[in-house]
Amino acid sequence: xxxxxxxxxxxxxxxxxxxxxxxxxxxxxxxxxxxxxxGEISITSCFDLAKQLRQPPRKLAEQVAARLLPxxxxxxxxxxxxxxxxxxLDRAAVFSKLLRTRATSPKTxxxxxxxxxxxxxxxxxxxxxxxxxxHLRNAVLGDTLAxxxxxxxxxxxxxxxxxxxxxxxxxxxxGFAHLEKxxxxxVRKLIEDSSGPRFDYYCWDLYARxxxxxxxQPESLSLRAETLKAIExxxxxxxxxxxxxxxxxxxxxxxxMQRLNIEYDLLVQESEILRLNFWQSAFDLMRxxxxxxxxxxxxxxxxxxxxxxxxARADEKSxxxxxxxxxxxxxxxxxTVTYVGKDIAYHLWKFALLGRDFQYHRFYRYPGGxxxxxxxxxxxxxxxxxxxxxxxxxxxxxxxxxLQDVVRRAFLALGYTEQAQNLHxxxxxxxxxxxxxxxxxxxxxxxxxxSRSYVEVSGRKGQGIKADDLIQTxxxxxxxxxxxxxxxxxxxxxQSIARMIAVSALRYFLLKYTRRTIIAFDFKDALAFExxxxxxxxxxxxxxxxxxxxxxxxHPDSKPEQWxxxxxxxxAAAMLASPDLWELTLLAAQLEAAVEQxxxxxxxxxxxxxxxxLAQAFNNFYHHHPVLHEPDPVRQALLLLLVxxxxxxxxxxxxxxxxxxxxxx
RNA sequence: GCGCCUGUAGCUCAGUUGGAUAGAGCGGCAGACUUCGAAUCUGUAGGUCGGGGGUUCGAGUCCCUCCAGGCGCGCCA
Numbered sequence: 001x002x003x004x005x006x007x008x009x010x011x012x013x014x015x016x017x018x019x020x021x022x023x024x025x026x027x028x029x030x031x032x033x034x035x036x037x038x039g040e041i042s043i044t045s046c047f048d049l050a051k052q053l054r055q056p057p058r059k060l061a062e063q064v065a066a067r068l069l070p071x072x073x074x075x076x077x078x079x080x081x082x083x084x085x086x087x088x089l090d091r092a093a094v095f096s097k098l099l100r101t102r103a104t105s106p107k108t109x110x111x112x113x114x115x116x117x118x119x120x121x122x123x124x125x126x127x128x129x130x131x132x133x134x135h136l137r138n139a140v141l142g143d144t145l146a147x148x149x150x151x152x153x154x155x156x157x158x159x160x161x162x163x164x165x166x167x168x169x170x171x172x173x174x175g176f177a178h179l180e181k182x183x184x185x186x187v188r189k190l191i192e193d194s195s196g197p198r199f200d201y202y203c204w205d206l207y208a209r210x211x212x213x214x215x216x217q218p219e220s221l222s223l224r225a226e227t228l229k230a231i232e233x234x235x236x237x238x239x240x241x242x243x244x245x246x247x248x249x250x251x252x253x254x255x256x257m258q259r260l261n262i263e264y265d266l267l268v269q270e271s272e273i274l275r276l277n278f279w280q281s282a283f284d285l286m287r288x289x290x291x292x293x294x295x296x297x298x299x300x301x302x303x304x305x306x307x308x309x310x311x312a313r314a315d316e317k318s319x320x321x322x323x324x325x326x327x328x329x330x331x332x333x334x335x336t337v338t339y340v341g342k343d344i345a346y347h348l349w350k351f352a353l354l355g356r357d358f359q360y361h362r363f364y365r366y367p368g369g370x371x372x373x374x375x376x377x378x379x380x381x382x383x384x385x386x387x388x389x390x391x392x393x394x395x396x397x398x399x400x401x402x403l404q405d406v407v408r409r410a411f412l413a414l415g416y417t418e419q420a421q422n423l424h425x426x427x428x429x430x431x432x433x434x435x436x437x438x439x440x441x442x443x444x445x446x447x448x449x450x451s452r453s454y455v456e457v458s459g460r461k462g463q464g465i466k467a468d469d470l471i472q473t474x475x476x477x478x479x480x481x482x483x484x485x486x487x488x489x490x491x492x493x494x495q496s497i498a499r500m501i502a503v504s505a506l507r508y509f510l511l512k513y514t515r516r517t518i519i520a521f522d523f524k525d526a527l528a529f530e531x532x533x534x535x536x537x538x539x540x541x542x543x544x545x546x547x548x549x550x551x552x553x554x555h556p557d558s559k560p561e562q563w564x565x566x567x568x569x570x571x572a573a574a575m576l577a578s579p580d581l582w583e584l585t586l587l588a589a590q591l592e593a594a595v596e597q598x599x600x601x602x603x604x605x606x607x608x609x610x611x612x613x614l615a616q617a618f619n620n621f622y623h624h625h626p627v628l629h630e631p632d633p634v635r636q637a638l639l640l641l642l643v644x645x646x647x648x649x650x651x652x653x654x655x656x657x658x659x660x661x662x663x664x665x
Numbered sequence: 666g667c668g669c670c671u672g673u674a675g676c677u678c679a680g681u682u683g684g685a686u687a688g689a690g691c692g693g694c695a696g697a698c699u700u701c702g703a704a705u706c707u708g709u710a711g712g713u714c715g716g717g718g719g720u721u722c723g724a725g726u727c728c729c730u731c732c733a734g735g736c737g738c739g740c741c742a
Contacts, residue, residue: 034685044684047722057722081685082722126742166742303740332740339742401669402737429670429736453734481704501704513678516670518735525677525691529704532678532690539704547701597681609679612689623706665704
């Protein structure tokens with residue numbers, strides 16, 4: 001609702017300026033006045049126009065403001081300061097429009113923008129050991145992004161890249177085959193034996209032991225090289241072992257993420273990128289267009305390299321700068337392709353620019369009915385049409401910004417300018433441990449470490465917090481809280497509520513920080529259920545729904561549709577003049593605007609903050625207005641409708657954050 | 666050496682892309698439960714937005730410089 005008014009305002013402003021001054025306005029800058037009494041939307045573009053037209057901004061604002069209305073939902077305009085135009089909304093109109101547009105129960109609408117398919121790649125964990133908190137941040141960010149795009153109307157496909165032929169898998173194979181002298185059958189048994197330790201946890205420790213061996217006996221690194229070669233070539237017992245291990249662990253990662261309400265459409269495996277010769281097509285393209293060059297001499301002799309210069313023509317460069325030209329090796333002198341080369345091929349495939357395609361088979365089935373598919377060489381005949389995106393987001397931590405930029409530059413060098421613009425590196429910072437937390441986990445810190453705001457974890461040393469351990473701890477803590485409140489004696493229901501609360505606490509914790517903020521993980525913060533947390537948001541919706549439920553119980557024949565008919569426009573307007581009632585209405589109306597803002601800024605924390613502000617406004621309202629005890633039936637009707645609007649908006653926002661609402665808490 | 670990021674209240678962080686009086690949570694202090702269940706709410710204290718210079722009607726936000734910290738720059742993935 002609010003978003004529509006903003007859009008209409010932009011259009012009317014641009015039109016008015018065009019008619020009066022014959023000037024095109026490309027971007028109309030909107031903001032928010034300091035308080036609702038001064039209006040709900042402000043236009044600041046007159047300051048920019050003033051420069052262009054050499055006239056005082058206030059004078060321009062007067063002329064434009066006179067021509068702005070009518071705008072649906074806007075009652076009047078006012079001028080403020082040196083040249084602000086403020087719009088005052090028609091509160092009763094906004095309220096009643098909102099009642100018609102906001103469905104009674106939150107649902108994600110079906111895709112409406114046909115031909116606009118958006119790919120979201122996230123999670124992409126090496127399939128060689130259990131997932132940790134850093135992986136959770138990636139997955140939660142990516143999943144939330146996918147939900148937001150879907151809400152906007154995009155057709156969204158979620159991909160999870162599985163590097164099943166890489167060095168990290170090879171290291172675990174080295175562990176099983178050489179350190180533990182295990183056979184393939186032994187490994188299979190370890191995977192299938194549910195009475196033993198979890199397989200991904202077992203590999204977590206084994207991986208650390210392999211690195212101890214590498215350090216103690218550097219000559220053992222040759223085992224890694226041999227194993228990696230065997231896996232890449234795809235035959236022999238070591239390759240088979242790698243396949244069995246990576247498949248088992250990929251499946252466990254899907255289970256872990258499922259606990260956090262995260263699902264995937266497709267697992268793209270590096271093995272298929274190799275077996276189906278994706279690189280050959282990418283290589284041909286890049287060679288033909290001159291995006292890569294063969295180095296005849298110098299330190300990179302025998303390699304195919306890509307120039308990373310700023311695009312300046314060769315004849316403009318001095319000899320010295322040509323000498324030190326920044327290049328990235330794409331194909332090594334031994335003919336093998338580097339990591340980034342494979343990534344370029346994968347990304348070309350995402351946009352259907354490669355001229356090759358995968359085959360697929362079903363891999364994992366979710367309770368809701370969705371299926372995750374996996375790439376293969378010989379697949380099932382009736383698989384969905386994967387890939388072929390118009391836009392693609394890749395959720396990858398910020399340390400890989402350089403390599404993601406190489407991929408983007410490769411697109412530009414190939415002439416795919418539009419696709420390069422539609423390629424989004426959704427970069428986020430890592431998750432470390434707070435020094436206190438690190439010491440609790442048994443890490444030894446020196447004085448310097450203790451003074452840092454966070455400590456980096458090392459998978460090679462087996463350090464870090466495993467995702468499922470954290471989830472389990474959260475569920476236990478939540479269960480204590482649930483039981484302390486004695487809301488139900490049914491243990492199964494208690495556990496179900498505790499799970500929802502735990503997931504909510506975790507997801508909100510990972511989403512409330514902006515992407516560029518390094519999260520220093522600490523149990524105290526992550527286990528918090530009060531203040532700016534997921535459980536606070538859930539509790540707010542539960543409170544709202546309790547009011548509606550109790551009302552229903554006391555008046556079984558009273559329907560929400562009747563509430564609206566009890567209320568005249570003037571009565572609604574009079575009551576919405578009250579600042580707290582209006583603030584809540586306004587926030588509820590801003591859901592779509594908050595989503596749009598979140599997508600444009602690529603910052604999920606924006607939506608998290610919006611949800612929190614909405615919850616705060618509702619709790620404030622809750623405290624000041626005892627809805628069920630309201631004696632005036634007309635006033636009560638408005639309050640009830642407001643409870644419904646606010647809880648729907650908040651429920652919807654929580655849905656986008658991947659947070660469920662329990663029936664009680 | 667080159668490139669990117671960060672520095673805002675005691676702590677952890679927001680700050681709507683240059684707008685009006687810099688906000689929130691936690692922690693501190695003082696209050697509100699026989700209530701639509703307090704996982705809540707109200708009030709209060711707390712700021713040289715790292716330092717300096719600049720751009721302009723206007724700077725936490727843009728530019729320059731310095732200081733402090735982080736990350737990246739491999740024929741690893």
